[in-house]
Amino acid sequence: MKVVQCVPNFSDGCNLETVEKIVSVLRNQPGFKLLSVEPDASYNRTVVTLLGDPEAMIEPLLAMVEKTIELIDLNHHQGEHPRMGAIDVIPFVPIQNIKMKECVSYAKRLGQALYERFGLPVFLYEEAATDEQRVNLADIRKGEFEGMKTKIKNPLWHPDFGKPEIHPTAGAVAVGARMPLIAYNISLNTDNKEIAQNIAKTIRHSSGGLRYIKAGAVEIKEKGIVQVTMNITNYQKNSIYRVFEMVKMEATRYGVSVIGSEIVGMIPLEALTQSMEYYLGLSNLSVDKVLEYHLIKKDE
Amino acid sequence: MKVVQCVPNFSDGCNLETVEKIVSVLRNQPGFKLLSVEPDASYNRTVVTLLGDPEAMIEPLLAMVEKTIELIDLNHHQGEHPRMGAIDVIPFVPIQNIKMKECVSYAKRLGQALYERFGLPVFLYEEAATDEQRVNLADIRKGEFEGMKTKIKNPLWHPDFGKPEIHPTAGAVAVGARMPLIAYNISLNTDNKEIAQNIAKTIRHSSGGLRYIKAGAVEIKEKGIVQVTMNITNYQKNSIYRVFEMVKMEATRYGVSVIGSEIVGMIPLEALTQSMEYYLGLSNLSVDKVLEYHLIKKDE
Numbered sequence: 001m002k003v004v005q006c007v008p009n010f011s012d013g014c015n016l017e018t019v020e021k022i023v024s025v026l027r028n029q030p031g032f033k034l035l036s037v038e039p040d041a042s043y044n045r046t047v048v049t050l051l052g053d054p055e056a057m058i059e060p061l062l063a064m065v066e067k068t069i070e071l072i073d074l075n076h077h078q079g080e081h082p083r084m085g086a087i088d089v090i091p092f093v094p095i096q097n098i099k100m101k102e103c104v105s106y107a108k109r110l111g112q113a114l115y116e117r118f119g120l121p122v123f124l125y126e127e128a129a130t131d132e133q134r135v136n137l138a139d140i141r142k143g144e145f146e147g148m149k150t151k152i153k154n155p156l157w158h159p160d161f162g163k164p165e166i167h168p169t170a171g172a173v174a175v176g177a178r179m180p181l182i183a184y185n186i187s188l189n190t191d192n193k194e195i196a197q198n199i200a201k202t203i204r205h206s207s208g209g210l211r212y213i214k215a216g217a218v219e220i221k222e223k224g225i226v227q228v229t230m231n232i233t234n235y236q237k238n239s240i241y242r243v244f245e246m247v248k249m250e251a252t253r254y255g256v257s258v259i260g261s262e263i264v265g266m267i268p269l270e271a272l273t274q275s276m277e278y279y280l281g282l283s284n285l286s287v288d289k290v291l292e293y294h295l296i297k298k299d300e
Numbered sequence: 301m302k303v304v305q306c307v308p309n310f311s312d313g314c315n316l317e318t319v320e321k322i323v324s325v326l327r328n329q330p331g332f333k334l335l336s337v338e339p340d341a342s343y344n345r346t347v348v349t350l351l352g353d354p355e356a357m358i359e360p361l362l363a364m365v366e367k368t369i370e371l372i373d374l375n376h377h378q379g380e381h382p383r384m385g386a387i388d389v390i391p392f393v394p395i396q397n398i399k400m401k402e403c404v405s406y407a408k409r410l411g412q413a414l415y416e417r418f419g420l421p422v423f424l425y426e427e428a429a430t431d432e433q434r435v436n437l438a439d440i441r442k443g444e445f446e447g448m449k450t451k452i453k454n455p456l457w458h459p460d461f462g463k464p465e466i467h468p469t470a471g472a473v474a475v476g477a478r479m480p481l482i483a484y485n486i487s488l489n490t491d492n493k494e495i496a497q498n499i500a501k502t503i504r505h506s507s508g509g510l511r512y513i514k515a516g517a518v519e520i521k522e523k524g525i526v527q528v529t530m531n532i533t534n535y536q537k538n539s540i541y542r543v544f545e546m547v548k549m550e551a552t553r554y555g556v557s558v559i560g561s562e563i564v565g566m567i568p569l570e571a572l573t574q575s576m577e578y579y580l581g582l583s584n585l586s587v588d589k590v591l592e593y594h595l596i597k598k599d600e
Contacts, residue, residue, distance in 0.1 A: 005591065035594055051594050096595065180591070187581075244580050260581035266591040272572050279579045280544050281487075281560035291305065291480070291566040292587075294335055294351050295396065295596045 003096035004103060005180065006032075006050040006057055007265055009088045010068045011077050013039040013046050018071050023048055025063040031056025038264055042220045044079025045088070047183070049265050054092060054106045061090065062113055065173075069118055073169040074145040080218040081229075084141045084148050085171035091126065092177045103177035104128045111161050111175040118170070121152060121162035125176035130160055137174055138214065145171040182232040182271055183264035184240060185218075186247045190256040193219050196226035199250045203243060204230070210246070212238045225259070235268065241275035269293060303396035304403060305480065306332075306350040306357055307565055309388045310368045311377050313339040313346050318371050323348055325363040331356025338564055342520045344379025345388070347483070349565050354392060354406045361390065362413055365473075369418055373469040374445040380518040381529075384441045384448050385471035391426065392477045403477035404428045411461050411475040418470070421452060421462035425476035430460055437474055438514065445471040482532040482571055483564035484540060485518075486547045490556040493519050496526035499550045503543060504530070510546070512538045525559070535568065541575035569593060 012018050019039045023046075026034045032052025039046040048064075050057055065087045072086035090110065092103040104127055111122040129135045133156070143151045148166050151157050158164045159172060166172050188196060196217035201207040204215035212234035218227050228247055232238055248258045269287050277285045287293045312318050319339045323346075326334045332352025339346040348364075350357055365387045372386035390410065392403040404427055411422040429435045433456070443451045448466050451457050458464045459472060466472050488496060496517030501507040504515035512534035518527050528547055532538055548558045569587050577585045587593045 003595065033594060036588075051591070095591070240580065258581065260583060262582060262584055263589055266594075267585075267589055269569075269590050269592045272576055272590065275579070276572055276575060279575070280540065281558065282562060283560060284562055285567075287592075288336075289563055289567055290569050290572065291351070291395070292569045292593060292596060294333060294566075295303065296592060 002053055002055075002098040002102070003051065004054045004057075004098055004106070005093040005095050005266065006054070006061070006090065007093070008048045008050075008061065008064065008090045010046055010048070010072065011044065011074060011079065011083045011086050011088055012072050013044045013079065014041050019046050021071060022046075022064055022067045025067060026050065026060050029056065029060050035266060040081075040264075041222065042079070042218060043081035044077065045081045045083065047265050051095070054098070054103070058106070058110055058113070061110060062117060065114060065118060065120070069120070069167070069170045074171045075169060077145070082138075082141055082144050083171075084143075084145050085120070085167075085173045086169065087120075087173050089125075089137060089174045089176070091175075093180050094177075095180075100127050100177060100179075107175045107177045114173060114175065115161035118167070119162065120167050120170060121159035121165070121172045123172060123174045124160045125174045126178035128176045134160075137176070140174055148172055179234065180268050182235050182240060182267055183230075184232060184243065184261065185227045185229045185264065186244060186261045187220070187225050187227050187259050188251055188256045189259045190226060190254070191219065191224050192254075192256075193217050193226050195251075195254045195256055196228050198254070199247055200228050200230070202250050203228070203246055210238050210243065213243060235271040235274070239274040239278065240271055241278045301396075302353055302355075302398040302402070303351065304354045304357075304398055304406070305393040305395050305566065306354070306361070306390065307393070308348045308350075308361065308364065308390045310346055310348070310372065311344065311374060311379070311383045311386050311388055312372050313344045313379065314341050319346050321371060322346075322364060322367045325367060326350065326360050329356065329360050335566065340381075340564075341522065342379070342518060343381035344377060345381045345383065347565050351395070354398070354403070358406070358410055358413070361410060362417060365414060365418060365420070369420070369467070369470045374471045375469060377445070382438075382441055382444050383471075384443075384445050385420070385467075385473045386469065387420075387473050389425075389437060389474045389476075391475075393480050394477075395480075400427050400477055400479075407475045407477045414473060414475065415461040418467070419462065420467050420470060421459035421465070421472045423472060423474045424460045425474045426478035428476045437476070440474055448472055479534065480568050482535050482540065482567055483530075484532060484543065484561065485527045485529045485564065486544060486561040487520070487525050487527050487559050488551055488556050489559045490526060490554070491519065491524050492554075492556075493517050493526050495551075495554045495556055496528050498554070499547055500528050500530070502550050503528070503546055510538050510543065513543060535571040535574070539574040539578065540571055541578045
C-alpha cells in the first residue's frame with residue numbers, strides 16, 4: 001500500500017469547537033489515520049497530520065477544506081504565524097511505496113479540485129511548484145492574507161489554479177509535495193521578541209546560518225516567553241541537536257536560557273537516532289537498532 | 301501474529317568463521333528475522349537478535365545450539381564477559397500479541413529439548429525461574445564454567461532440566477523469559493580497569509546505586525580503554541540518559557572522561573524518546589510522535 005503523510009494547516013488554533021468541527025470529517029475514515037491535531041492559540045493555527053493512502057484522503061480533505069471556508073474568516077484573524085488562507089497549506093510527503101512524482105500528482109489533483117469546488121486560488125509549491133520562485137512557501141505567502149489581495153493580481157503571482165483574486169474570506173492556499181520536515185520550536189526564558197528574532201536570523205539559512213533551516217520568532221503571550229520557531233527541511237543534513245545546541249549557545253549572548261523545546265507534528269525515527277548518537281556518543285545507532293523499526297511491514 | 305524477541309548469547313566473538321557457521325542456521329528462516337549478529341572480541345562472545353514467531357524459532361534455535369556445542373569448547377575459552385556455557389543464555393521477550401506466560405512456556409519447551417537432544421543442563425531464569433534464587437542470571441552464572449563443575453552438584457543448584465553435571469565442553473545454559481532490557485556499554489579514556497569497576501559499583505543497584513541497573517567493568521585491550529558494561533533491566537524506570545550522565549559525573553572523580561557508548565542488540569523506541577525528551581527539554585515526545593511508529597501493523 002502507498003503511504004503518504006499529509007499535513008494540512010488551517011488558521012484557527014483558539015476556538016477548539018471550530019477546530020473539532022473542521023477535523024471531525026477526517027476521523028475514522030477508511031485508508032488513512034488521523035495521527036494528530038495540534039491547535040496552537042498563540043499561532044492561532046492548527047496542524048493536522050494524516051498518514052495512509054493518498055487516494056483515500058482526497059475527498060475527506062475536500063470536506064475538511066469546505067468546513068474551514070465555512071467557519072474561518074481571515075478578515076478577522078490574528079496570530080503569530082504567517083498565513084494567507086483559512087486553509088493555509090496542504091503538503092503531501094512520500095513515506096512508503098510511493099515516489100515524490102506521485103505526491104506531486106496528488107497535490108495537483110487536490111489543487112484543481114479546491115479551485116473547481118470552492119473557488120479557492122491555489123499555489124503549487126516545493127516539488128509541485130511550476131516555477132522556481134514558487135518553490136519556497138515563505139516567498140508565496142509573503143504579504144500574507146492582507147497583502148495577497150493585490151499581490152495575486154501581479155502576473156508573477158497569478159495562482160496555478162484559479163483566477164487572480166483571493167477568496168474574500170478564505171484567501172489563498174498552497175498545495176505541494178515535499179520531503180518530510182521537522183517543525184520545531186525552542187523556548188527562551190524571556191518575553192523579548194527581539195532576542196528570538198536575532199537568534200532566528202543567526203541560525204537560518206536565508207540570513208547566513210545553517211542550511212535547511214527556516215526560522216522566525218514568536219511571542220507566546222500566555223506564558224510570557226518567546227520562541228525561535230523553525231522548519232528543518234532536511235533533517236538528514238542538519239540534525240535537531242545541532243540547532244538546539246546552537247540556539248543555546250547564541251542565547252547566552254543575551255543572558256537568556258533555553259527552557260525547552262517542542263516538536264509540532266511527527267518526527268522521523270532517523271532524526272531521533274541522529275541526535276541520540278550525538279548526546280550519548282554512540283557510534284552505532286541506526287534505525288536498524290530500534291526494535292519497533294523491524295515490526296513495520298515493508299513491501300520489498 | 302505473536303512476536304517475540306529472542307537474544308541467544310554464545311561464547312565466541314573472536315573467530316568470525318565459527319560465528320558465521322553458528323548463525324547461518326538462523327538466516328532466511330520462515331516466521332522470524334535474524335535482526336543482528338554482534339560478535340565482540342574482548343568479550344569473546346556474540347549476541348544474536350531474532351524477532352518473530354516463537355513457534356518458528358524453536359527448531360532453528362536447536363540447530364544453532366547443536367553448532368555451538370560442536371564448535372566451541374569452554375575448556376579453552378577466555379573473555380571479558382562472564383559465561384558458563386558454549387551457548388550461554390537464551391531469553392524470550394514478549395513484543396506483540398503475546399503474554400509473558402507464553403514466553404515462559406516457550407523457554408521451558410526449549411529448555412527441555414536442549415537437555416533431551418544434547419544433554420545440556422538447563423537453568424530457567426527470570427520470569428521462567430522455578431525458585432527465587434534463580435531469578436537473577438548473575439546468581440546462576442556465578443563461578444562461571446569452571447566453578448559450575450562443582451556448584452551444579454549442590455542440590456541448591458541442580459539444573460531445572462538435566463542431570464547435576466555440566467556438559468564436558470559446553471557447560472550449562474540459562475533459558476528464560478524477561479521484559480526487554482538494554483545492554484549498554486560506556487567507554488572511558490583510560491586503561492585502568494579499577495576505575496570502571498568503581499564506577500560500576502557506584503551506579504549498580506546491588507551496591508547501592510540506581511535500581512534496575514546491573515553493571516560491571518571490562519577491558520577493551522585492542523583499544524587500550526575500559527568500559528562500564530551494564531544491563532538496564534527496566535528502561536521505563538531508569539533511562540539511558542540518566543546512567544550516561546551519572547557515569548560522566550563519576551568519571552570526573554578519577555580525572556577520566558567518557559568517550560562514547562554503545563548499545564548491544566536492540567533498543568526499544570520508548571528508550572530513545574525518553575532520553576531525547578531529557579536532552580532537548582521536550583515536553584511532548586512520546587512514541588506517538590514518531591512517524592514510523594504508526595506504520596507498525598498492530599492487531600487491536
